[in-house]
Each structure stands twice: as C-alpha cells, then as structure tokens.
Amino acid sequence: MKVLLAEVNVSEGRNLALIREMKSALMEGAVLRIMEINSDKDHNRTVFTFSGEPEEVLEGTKRLAKKAIELIDMSNHTGAHPRMGAVDVVPFIPARDITQEEALEVAKAFGAFLGGLGVPVYYYEDAATKPERKSLVDIRRGEYESFAVKMTKEEWRPDEGPFEFVAKSGATVTGVRFPLxxxxxxxxxxxxxxxxxxxxxxxxxxxxxxxxxxxxxxxxxxxxxxxxxxxxxxxxxxxxxxxxxxxxxxxxxxxxxxxxxxxxxxxxxxxxxxxxxxxxxxxxxxxxxx
Amino acid sequence: MKVLLAEVNVSEGRNLALIREMKSALMEGAVLRIMEINSDKDHNRTVFTFSGEPEEVLEGTKRLAKKAIELIDMSNHTGAHPRMGAVDVVPFIPARDITQEEALEVAKAFGAFLGGLGVPVYYYEDAATKPERKSLVDIRRGEYESFAVKMTKEEWRPDEGPFEFVAKSGATVTGVRFPLxxxxxxxxxxxxxxxxxxxxxxxxxxxxxxxxxxxxxxxxxxxxxxxxxxxxxxxxxxxxxxxxxxxxxxxxxxxxxxxxxxxxxxxxxxxxxxxxxxxxxxxxxxxxxx
CATH class of the missing domain: 3.30.70.670 (Formiminotransferase, C-terminal subdomain)
Known part of the structure; x- marks a missing residue:
C-alpha cells in the first residue's frame, strides 16, 4: 500500500473553533490517519500531520487548505513562529511504496490547486524550481510583512497563483522532502x-x-x-x-x-x-x- | 486507530478463478489492507490475511465467507491440510488499540452471520463457550468426514447455525486469539x-x-x-x-x-x-x- 505523509502548517493556533472547522474539512469523507494535530498558542500555529494513500492525502490537504484560507486573515496575525501565509508550509513526505516522482506529482497538484484559489505558491525542497528555493528559510525570509515588496522582485515571482501579494492569505510554500x-x-x-x-x-x-x-x-x-x-x-x-x-x-x-x-x-x-x-x-x- | 487482523482460511487452493472471486468479494468497497493471500495446492486451501478497522474487517470477512460458501462444495474436497468446512477457520486477532471484548464482538457477529446463512459454527480460543472448545485441534478432530456423526452428539452441538451436518459448507470455527x-x-x-x-x-x-x-x-x-x-x-x-x-x-x-x-x-x-x-x-x- 502506498502511504504519503503530509504536515500542513497553518497560521492559527489560538481559536479552537476555527481549528476544529479545519479538522472537520480535513476529515470529510476521508480515509486518512491523523497522526497529530499540534496547536501552539505562542506560535499561533497548528500543524496537522496525517497519512494515507496519496490521492486521499491530496484531497484532504486541499479541503484543509481551502478552509484555512477562508478562515484565517493574515493581516491580523501575530505569533512567535516565522510565517508567511495562512497555509504556511505543506511538506509531503514519502512514507511507504511511493517514489519521489509520485510525491512530487501530489505537491504540484496541490500547488496548482492553491494557485487556482488565488494564493501565491512557492515550491521548495525536492519540488524547488530553482536552487535558491530549496530552503524554506530562504523563501520565508522577511516573513509575511515583507512579501508585498519581496514578491515584486523577479527572483521571488511565485511558482503558482497570482504574481502579487494577497493580504488575506499571504503566500504558501509546498514541496516534497525526505523523512527526517x-x-x-x-x-x-x-x-x-x-x-x-x-x-x-x-x-x-x-x-x-x-x-x-x-x-x-x-x-x-x-x-x-x-x-x-x-x-x-x-x-x-x-x-x-x-x-x-x-x-x-x-x-x-x-x-x-x-x-x-x-x-x-x-x-x-x-x-x-x-x-x-x-x-x-x-x-x-x-x-x-x- | 483501531486495527483488527483476520485470517480467513478457506478450503480452496487450486481453482484460481474461484480464489479471485473470493478476493473480489473481500475487497468490494472495502478499506482493508490485504497482507497476504496464500494459496496452497497440496493443502487445497487459501489463507486471506487482512487488517483494518474492526467494522471494515467484519464486513469484509462476511462478504468473503458468503462468497466462499457459495463457491466451495466440501463434498468434493480433498487436500492434505486438516479441514472441516468451506470456510474452515477464521481467527480475529487484536492488533492495535482494540480490546479483547471488541474483538470478541466482531467474532460473535461473524459467527451469528454465518449461522444465519445455514452454516454450523463453533467458537474457539478466547471466544470458546466451553473449555473443550478452546483448541481448534479438538474441534476439528475427525475432520469434515466425521462431522455428520460428530454433530449429533450433545457435546458437539454448534454454537451458531443449524444443529445438523451441512454437506456443502461443512462447519466453521471462529474466535479471537492473541497474536503469536x-x-x-x-x-x-x-x-x-x-x-x-x-x-x-x-x-x-x-x-x-x-x-x-x-x-x-x-x-x-x-x-x-x-x-x-x-x-x-x-x-x-x-x-x-x-x-x-x-x-x-x-x-x-x-x-x-x-x-x-x-x-x-x-x-x-x-x-x-x-x-x-x-x-x-x-x-x-x-x-x-x-
């Protein structure tokens, strides 16, 4: 059985009602194994870690991300953890019987979906389109507050979605990384x-x-x-x-x-x-x- | 996540078309993990090993068993492995986050279902109704050929289903055992x-x-x-x-x-x-x- 893992980091760690709504969106009709939902109030951030067959993981991630960009307004966001978007970073991690190529397809399908919803998206790690975009730290440098300017630079044009800053959603990083x-x-x-x-x-x-x-x-x-x-x-x-x-x-x-x-x-x-x-x-x- | 394992032993290990039909019945709409399907021609026996959430495992086992008693006629069966029925023995094995009681409920629900289809059923191991029925070897002693007589004895009255020999299906043993x-x-x-x-x-x-x-x-x-x-x-x-x-x-x-x-x-x-x-x-x- 193919198993893919996703870690969806969203910029909301305080409002439990919103976190519950996101969880419901994730689980809607899905056959996913939730491994951990970790909310941190100081970080104001929640990490949803779940696994399942690649297609199920893709669909669950889409539902969760769609709900997150609907519920979270980054223009009000404060928190200790570095962040750049409502859906901040989404690594897909090959777990069992799944090639890097298959995982990349899932990451690209997710990126295209989010871009289609009007969110600027960057690919990182094994999905990076340029060497400068391999590292999350480099992409996220300056955080949300800097992106209105950062995105106007040619080298920080998003890989998917609009080529301009979106105040409500901010930007998202997604890709594939090897399990640590x-x-x-x-x-x-x-x-x-x-x-x-x-x-x-x-x-x-x-x-x-x-x-x-x-x-x-x-x-x-x-x-x-x-x-x-x-x-x-x-x-x-x-x-x-x-x-x-x-x-x-x-x-x-x-x-x-x-x-x-x-x-x-x-x-x-x-x-x-x-x-x-x-x-x-x-x-x-x-x-x-x- | 609760995980239950089932090992369904059926008395057909030669006719691949029938084995395939049984596998299809098992998988129909199910979210089960097939761990192994092991057919042995000398034994004329196939063991389907699969796992999943208890409710899914119960439903899959029912579909598989129903198909097996439809397809297999024990009155023609030969094979080196001891056997007493078309669906010969079905242990349920608690794997994760599941109590013995929950597994027993599944075994009893399966036994009642098979009994309802007209198959004599014995409970064994942790589901045994009497000490003499704990061991599969004791229940199956004499094999299929002896059951027309064995079942007439008060001490070998089945736990579910008809109190008389059924030539086509033979009898089935099911229960719960600890993983070895x-x-x-x-x-x-x-x-x-x-x-x-x-x-x-x-x-x-x-x-x-x-x-x-x-x-x-x-x-x-x-x-x-x-x-x-x-x-x-x-x-x-x-x-x-x-x-x-x-x-x-x-x-x-x-x-x-x-x-x-x-x-x-x-x-x-x-x-x-x-x-x-x-x-x-x-x-x-x-x-x-x-």
Whole structure:
C-alpha cells in the first residue's frame, strides 16, 4: 500500500473553533490517519500531520487548505513562529511504496490547486524550481510583512497563483522532502564539554557520519547533556549505527547513555535496520507488520 | 486507530478463478489492507490475511465467507491440510488499540452471520463457550468426514447455525486469539544436540520462559540447526529477551547465531520493546510510526 505523509502548517493556533472547522474539512469523507494535530498558542500555529494513500492525502490537504484560507486573515496575525501565509508550509513526505516522482506529482497538484484559489505558491525542497528555493528559510525570509515588496522582485515571482501579494492569505510554500529522524540521546553527565566532544564524532562537518546534523545541549532539569540530532537520510546512515557510535564514544569516557528520544513521526522503514542489526533478522519485510 | 487482523482460511487452493472471486468479494468497497493471500495446492486451501478497522474487517470477512460458501462444495474436497468446512477457520486477532471484548464482538457477529446463512459454527480460543472448545485441534478432530456423526452428539452441538451436518459448507470455527510471534533462530552448527540443549533454556516446559514453545530442527540445506519458536504472549515474554538468551547460551558453547527469521504477520507493538531495549528509547510510542 502506498502511504504519503503530509504536515500542513497553518497560521492559527489560538481559536479552537476555527481549528476544529479545519479538522472537520480535513476529515470529510476521508480515509486518512491523523497522526497529530499540534496547536501552539505562542506560535499561533497548528500543524496537522496525517497519512494515507496519496490521492486521499491530496484531497484532504486541499479541503484543509481551502478552509484555512477562508478562515484565517493574515493581516491580523501575530505569533512567535516565522510565517508567511495562512497555509504556511505543506511538506509531503514519502512514507511507504511511493517514489519521489509520485510525491512530487501530489505537491504540484496541490500547488496548482492553491494557485487556482488565488494564493501565491512557492515550491521548495525536492519540488524547488530553482536552487535558491530549496530552503524554506530562504523563501520565508522577511516573513509575511515583507512579501508585498519581496514578491515584486523577479527572483521571488511565485511558482503558482497570482504574481502579487494577497493580504488575506499571504503566500504558501509546498514541496516534497525526505523523512527526517529527530534523535536525541541523553548522557549521564552534566559536563557539556563531553557532549561537545561526542558531537564531533558523529556530525558530518567534523568528520563524523554523512547525513547527521548534531548539537550538544545542556538539560538542566535532568542534569544531563543531550546530543540532539537530525538524521537526514536514515537509509544511508541508520539510527542504530549512530546510536552505537555515541554509545561507544560515551562509554570510553566512563559515562553511560541514560535514554534516547525519537521526536515526531518516524517512518516504519527506519525500524527495519533495527531488526537486521540487533536481531539478525535479515529477511524481515516491513510488510509483515500490522 | 483501531486495527483488527483476520485470517480467513478457506478450503480452496487450486481453482484460481474461484480464489479471485473470493478476493473480489473481500475487497468490494472495502478499506482493508490485504497482507497476504496464500494459496496452497497440496493443502487445497487459501489463507486471506487482512487488517483494518474492526467494522471494515467484519464486513469484509462476511462478504468473503458468503462468497466462499457459495463457491466451495466440501463434498468434493480433498487436500492434505486438516479441514472441516468451506470456510474452515477464521481467527480475529487484536492488533492495535482494540480490546479483547471488541474483538470478541466482531467474532460473535461473524459467527451469528454465518449461522444465519445455514452454516454450523463453533467458537474457539478466547471466544470458546466451553473449555473443550478452546483448541481448534479438538474441534476439528475427525475432520469434515466425521462431522455428520460428530454433530449429533450433545457435546458437539454448534454454537451458531443449524444443529445438523451441512454437506456443502461443512462447519466453521471462529474466535479471537492473541497474536503469536513465530521466531526461528539459525545456529552456525549442524549438531542437533546443541540445539536441543539450547531449546531447554528457553522453553517453558523445561524451565525456560513462560509463553515460549520451542523445538530444535536440523536444516540440512544450510547445514544448520534451527531453534523454532512460538512466542504466545510477546508483551510478557518479548522477542529481544528470548533472542538475547539464545545468543548467550549459544556463544557460551562457542557457536554463533547465523540469522533470525520472523515468519508471518508481526504486530507492530512487538517492536516497541526493541526500541526500548536496544536504543533505550523508553518514551517511544508506536503511534509515531507511519
């Protein structure tokens, strides 16, 4: 079964009635699995995370986005999180049995739909039409308040929709990105310098693993140091290898790992390597799971 | 999301046109995940394994069973596998977020439906109405050929449907059972006596773990010995603990584990323990998976 994941970020995190209306629009007749609906009042933002067959995910995303641009007026919006539109950013993430091309088709169909509703749309990540548009941070720089001017520049012409600022909806970014795994490992030490040494062993830029971004943080509540990582290509640089490296680097310094956290959605495929490495279950196929 | 698994065993494994008709009946308008359709010509038997929300699984099972009793005539049936009916045995297996009671309701609704179609039905395992009916082997003993007589006995009165033998459909067994994990561990030795020692360390009846059934087998093709196990309560006696015990018992005899096989469907919940034990990811929730 093909499974696609969508994370729809909308600029409303306070008015529960509106959030409920958006959820209803999303679920209308849909066969989707809602994984999380996370509203943040300070950010004034809600993230709807859901998965299902690509066609269902596309239709649900359209219904949700249409409702969001109807209900949210960006000209009144305040909130701590960077944002540029009522429907701010919508990544589609291939989960199972789905190619990047199929996911791109969904993102482009969604972008064209939103453009047709009169919302300026930019494609990012794997759907970017130019290298400067790969990164969400670059597209969103200046935020909503700057777009009336930013959009008049040739290099920031939208990929879909009107070539001019729309005060109510603002602009939307959509595209396809590879699933990240957010892995935090807590060490039984409050010595940040040890954490910084261990980060160097795994982080790509300091000679560690490709596809690992890492920082060391203090967690004062727990009196621990945390190695906070993003694994950007878990198939090539899997969870267990990074974990085992941190374990051996930590233990060689006379310190143990306290625990591990994996934050947010995790592609089930990322567990296949665990079955192989720890249980030697080389023939295991994730399709066996139910 | 509630997920229920059904394994519908029907007594037809040769006529592909009939098997296809049964599959179509199952899928008609349904939102089910087909995990496996396994036909065996020698057994003359097909197992349809599928999962989905309980209501969908019930409806799909009804459609499939109705079609099977229409298409299969047991009075002509031959095959190596023990059987008693066109729809032979239908276990429902709780997979996610579903209580035993909810699964029992589905099994009873299915049994009543089949009974209403004129098929004698027995409830087994967790749905059994008497201790003697817990085991499929006991109910099915004597097979189809003996049921014209067996059913006349008071103690083998069916739980649903007519109290008399029906030559075309035979009888059906349905119920609820806990998911098994079928775990085989292959050792780098061809000495069966080593395998037999190791089996003793894990098998409940010889002082090993509760909820583990195990035998040692020779695998002549691979020149290996296999420890073939069923874990009948993976929450209480988890995969990793049995694996680690076999690993240490094997290594203390100077032998290594070659590989592991997990056969058939695996409840995703069984992987939660792996995340906790090997990665120390104590907070992991299977709902994070997509």
């Amino acid at each position: 795994v957010a892995l935090n490992i807590n060490l039984r030490t409050d010595d940040l310098s040890v954490g910084k040494q261990i980060v160097k062993a795994v982080r790509a830029v300091t000679g560690g693993y490709q596809n690992v971004r890492a920082i060391a943080l203090e967690i004062p509540d727990k009196k621990m140091v945390q190695i906070s990582m993003n694994l950007t290509q878990y198939q090539k640089t899997p969870i267990h290898r990074v974990f085992e490296t941190i374990k051996s680097e930590t233990e060689s310094r006379g310190i143990l790992i306290a625990d591990t956290e994996i934050v947010g959605p995790v592609p089930v495929m990322a567990l296949e390597d665990l079955m192989k490495f720890y249980l030697r279950c080389y023939s295991f196929n994730m399709e066996q799971l139910y | 994990v079928a775990l085989n561990i292959n050792l780098r030795t061809d000495d069966l006596s080593v395998g037999k020692q190791i089996v003793k360390a894990v098998r409940a009846v010889t002082g090993g773990y509760q909820n583990v059934r195990a035998i040692a087998l020779e695998i002549p093709d691979k020149k290996m010995v296999q420890i073939s196990m069923n874990l009948t309560q993976y929450q209480k006696t988890p995969i990793h603990r049995v694996f680690e015990t076999i690993k240490s018992e094997t290594e203390s005899r100077g032998i290594l584990i070659a590989d592991t096989e997990i056969v058939g469907p695996v409840p995703v919940m069984a992987l939660e323990d792996l995340m906790k034990f090997y990665l120390r990811c104590y907070s992991f929730n299977m709902e994070q998976l997509y």
